[in-house]
Amino acid sequence: MNYASFLQLHDELSLLALIVILLIYDTFANEAKMRYFQPIAILLFSIHTLLNCVPRTSFEVAGGMYQYVPMLTYVKTILNVGTLIVFLQAHHWLNGASSIIRRGEFYFLTLSTLLGMYFMMSAGHFLLFFIGIETASIPMATLVAFNKSNHKSAEAGAKYILSAVFASGISLFGMSLIYGATGTLYFNDLATALTGGPLQLLAMVFFAVGLLFKISLVPFHLWTPDVYEGAPTNITSYLSVISKGSAVFVLFTILIKVFGSMVHEWQAVLYGIIVLSITVGNIFAIRQQNLKRFLAFSSISQAGYILLGVISGSAMGMSSLVYYVLVYGFSNLAAFGVIAIIENHSQKLNIKDYNGLYRTNPKLSVVMMFALFSLAGIPPFAGFFSKFFIFSAAIQQGFYVLVFIALVNTIISLYYYLLVVKAMFLTNSDDAIAPIRSDLALKVSLVICTAAILVIGLFSSIYNQINVFGFGM
Amino acid sequence: MFDVFSNFSSGIIPMEAYLLLSLVMFFAGIYGFISRKSLLMILISIELILNAADINFVVFNRYLYAGHMEGFFFALFTIAVSACETAVAIAIVINIYRNLHNVNVDSLHELHEPESEQ
Numbered sequence A: 001m002n003y004a005s006f007l008q009l010h011d012e013l014s015l016l017a018l019i020v021i022l023l024i025y026d027t028f029a030n031e032a033k034m035r036y037f038q039p040i041a042i043l044l045f046s047i048h049t050l051l052n053c054v055p056r057t058s059f060e061v062a063g064g065m066y067q068y069v070p071m072l073t074y075v076k077t078i079l080n081v082g083t084l085i086v087f088l089q090a091h092h093w094l095n096g097a098s099s100i101i102r103r104g105e106f107y108f109l110t111l112s113t114l115l116g117m118y119f120m121m122s123a124g125h126f127l128l129f130f131i132g133i134e135t136a137s138i139p140m141a142t143l144v145a146f147n148k149s150n151h152k153s154a155e156a157g158a159k160y161i162l163s164a165v166f167a168s169g170i171s172l173f174g175m176s177l178i179y180g181a182t183g184t185l186y187f188n189d190l191a192t193a194l195t196g197g198p199l200q201l202l203a204m205v206f207f208a209v210g211l212l213f214k215i216s217l218v219p220f221h222l223w224t225p226d227v228y229e230g231a232p233t234n235i236t237s238y239l240s241v242i243s244k245g246s247a248v249f250v251l252f253t254i255l256i257k258v259f260g261s262m263v264h265e266w267q268a269v270l271y272g273i274i275v276l277s278i279t280v281g282n283i284f285a286i287r288q289q290n291l292k293r294f295l296a297f298s299s300i301s302q303a304g305y306i307l308l309g310v311i312s313g314s315a316m317g318m319s320s321l322v323y324y325v326l327v328y329g330f331s332n333l334a335a336f337g338v339i340a341i342i343e344n345h346s347q348k349l350n351i352k353d354y355n356g357l358y359r360t361n362p363k364l365s366v367v368m369m370f371a372l373f374s375l376a377g378i379p380p381f382a383g384f385f386s387k388f389f390i391f392s393a394a395i396q397q398g399f400y401v402l403v404f405i406a407l408v409n410t411i412i413s414l415y416y417y418l419l420v421v422k423a424m425f426l427t428n429s430d431d432a433i434a435p436i437r438s439d440l441a442l443k444v445s446l447v448i449c450t451a452a453i454l455v456i457g458l459f460s461s462i463y464n465q466i467n468v469f470g471f472g473m
Numbered sequence B: 001m002f003d004v005f006s007n008f009s010s011g012i013i014p015m016e017a018y019l020l021l022s023l024v025m026f027f028a029g030i031y032g033f034i035s036r037k038s039l040l041m042i043l044i045s046i047e048l049i050l051n052a053a054d055i056n057f058v059v060f061n062r063y064l065y066a067g068h069m070e071g072f073f074f075a076l077f078t079i080a081v082s083a084c085e086t087a088v089a090i091a092i093v094i095n096i097y098r099n100l101h102n103v104n105v106d107s108l109h110e111l112h113e114p115e116s117e118q
Helices: A003-008 A010-028 A037-051 A070-094 A100-122 A126-144 A151-182 A187-193 A198-215 A223-230 A233-257 A260-286 A291-312 A315-346 A362-376 A382-396 A400-425 A440-458 A460-468 B003-010 B015-035 B039-063 B070-100
Strands: A059-061 A066-068
Touching (some): A010 A100, A066 A100, A070 A315, A070 A460, A100 A126, A151 A223, A151 B039, A187 A233, A233 A260, A233 A315, A291 A315, A291 A382, A315 A382, A362 A440
Antiparallel strands (some): A059 A066
């Protein structure tokens, strides 16, 4: 056994070191030193992001149990940047009276879930995958229940952990059937061992439940609105972007690498799931009053769009999927950032409360509008280009009807995104939310998001760069 | 179906008997998850599902792929992970109890769809 090969896991090792440093700092620092905890944590995490953003050549560790492909560096960097933005947005909230003593835990738990996602994405064996997905979801439940004394947060935590463990239990049963049918759990061996027999089909469907749950696609979406509403807003944004983005990427790689021989079967399953997710997500979003629930349903339908990249199964599908996650991440983080700051200052979360927001908070309203337009896919913003690429990836594989349904749903989604924009800009209100002074960290995060929404779509080099390492069947 | 049980007299338990057991545990867990009203009973039902999968791993390894250890190790890791899950879930259930003074699922009704406007 060559232990030196473990040193190749740069991303995981540096993140683990970061977690340990922050844990020791949090445990032993006194009150005066804890004032610098958040800036130091953010700084160290930025260094970690920068150190690991250059793609390397592919390699395998521990006989194929850990697999690295260059695309992973891009996905991990996207997740890192997203997490960094969440940290910047959470800075103000964590300094509030109720959460100041738990600010260390927030960073520690968030980075632990991120470490789990790293392992989940690089797994080449179902054991590492299972440990990764559980490391990602167990601390997530504690994050959802972060406001211990708040009923909604506690309830959301219970709903999240019970459904998460239920889904992973079914997924685990699927893995055991895969093992029974083939006698191996290495992805490399399974690619040839799986032939598409009835037991293997059942195993695949059971297995997929765990990931589809994490992506919150329609038959498995029922936890999403409740948990999104109950969790603290910054954690909701983490849940909707980082957790979802990593799970989508893993779903793609596992369906291609492991279940490549059953491509027609899983394409049929995904076809139905995509149509249901996009449609149900859109229809339910229309009737929501609470903005967090509203964005929960919007993220369900967005997940449906992302799966268009998975169902195409080509190299272009992979690149457009990563590109979509990048753009969706920035747009959603911008929207949640605005919601979080307004909730922190005024406790208001309903669409009606946003009436006349433009008069009092013009900058926040404009950022929110950009984010919603990008989510809806209106041309100058990045969301249009990500939708364009993912639709063309699906068209290339001949899914004309599916893309047509998705296009019709884009128009429906425009209606409810514009409802929020209308409330902010056109409706007048006497008791509009008072002007808010946001702190530096939040300003930086919103500027990054806005710049990304405006710029990413206009520079073709970003998509081309991702496209270099795309892989498919 | 019945020849599964005809071998019992010979002292060898056939693999199908174990698989039947794990299948029953799995679906009992799913039924319990859906029908139970106490959060703790739901948690126990989930444990049944996880343990059913563990039995599968061990039995497949023992009967079909006796030369390897993959299934045994998978089961060991799964037991550890499910212990973590249970620990966190019980912590969250205790937190629910502190907030609401019971652990009944019916009392978790604060998060719900908006009432329709009619």
